[in-house]
Amino acid sequence: DADVTQTPRNRITKTGKRIMLECSQTKGHDRMYWYRQDPGLGLQLIYYSFDVKDINKGEISDGYSVSRQAQAKFSLSLESAIPNQTALYFCATSALPGQGNTGELFFGEGSRLTVL
Amino acid sequence: GENVEQHPSTLSVQEGDSAVIKCTYSDSASNYFPWYKQELGKGPQLIIDIRSNVGEKKDQRIAVTLNKTAKHFSLHITETQPEDSAVYFCAAGAFEGGADGLTFGKGTHLIIQP
Numbered sequence: 001d002a003d004v005t006q007t008p009r010n011r012i013t014k015t016g017k018r019i020m021l022e023c024s025q026t027k028g029h030d031r032m033y034w035y036r037q038d039p040g041l042g043l044q045l046i047y048y049s050f051d052v053k054d055i056n057k058g059e060i061s062d063g064y065s066v067s068r069q070a071q072a073k074f075s076l077s078l079e080s081a082i083p084n085q086t087a088l089y090f091c092a093t094s095a096l097p098g099q100g101n102t103g104e105l106f107f108g109e110g111s112r113l114t115v116l
Numbered sequence: 117g118e119n120v121e122q123h124p125s126t127l128s129v130q131e132g133d134s135a136v137i138k139c140t141y142s143d144s145a146s147n148y149f150p151w152y153k154q155e156l157g158k159g160p161q162l163i164i165d166i167r168s169n170v171g172e173k174k175d176q177r178i179a180v181t182l183n184k185t186a187k188h189f190s191l192h193i194t195e196t197q198p199e200d201s202a203v204y205f206c207a208a209g210a211f212e213g214g215a216d217g218l219t220f221g222k223g224t225h226l227i228i229q230p
């Protein structure tokens with residue numbers, strides 16, 4: 001089984017609909033992240049969380065919200081989806097850098113969202 | 117903030133030849149430079165990283181070099197094989213800050229021609 005699991009893997013929706021992408025992890029990491037990938041634009045950080053009570057905005061948080069329901073679960077919501085939110089979304093986890101950890105990111109396999 | 121430029125966007129090489137991908141960064145405070153490989157339909161995976169206290173690091177056919185003065189770092193893949201075909205991302209940031217402080221390049225699509 002994958003260490004970082006994203007659901008759904010693919011979703012097609014219409015403009016204005018509410019969408020939730022879910023992420024769960026079995027790595028035991030405190031840190032979780034949501035990234036957006038667009039062709040030719042690399043990986044852009046949307047939100048991140050260092051523990052259940054901690055939520056932080058990344059570089060492109062507008063139009064998105066997140067919920068950290070448990071140490072192992074971090075969900076991303078689009079309250080009212082729009083076509084320019086069509087992209088590939090990745091959840092990732094990491095340990096705190098130091099004490100033998102590099103802060104390596106462990107990514108899920110991605111959720112492809114299409115907003116019509 | 118940090119700005120990372122990555123070149124080329126697409127690189128096609130013959131199987132067995134070497135491939136080099138280059139990145140530049142802007143923030144002299146950055147001291148951690150990882151490289152991620154993304155295979156088709158999968159999430160990125162760390163393949164090698166380097167910290168600013170060393171100039172070069174090797175792992176079998178993969179090496180990364182860092183020039184702090186010029187603020188650039190490069191990924192070198194020797195004896196390329198079909199399984200090296202993927203998108204490669206460089207990143208730069210402060211090691212102590214963790215992944216939230218990383219800035220990624222836009223990616224290089226490496227194509228290995230048989």
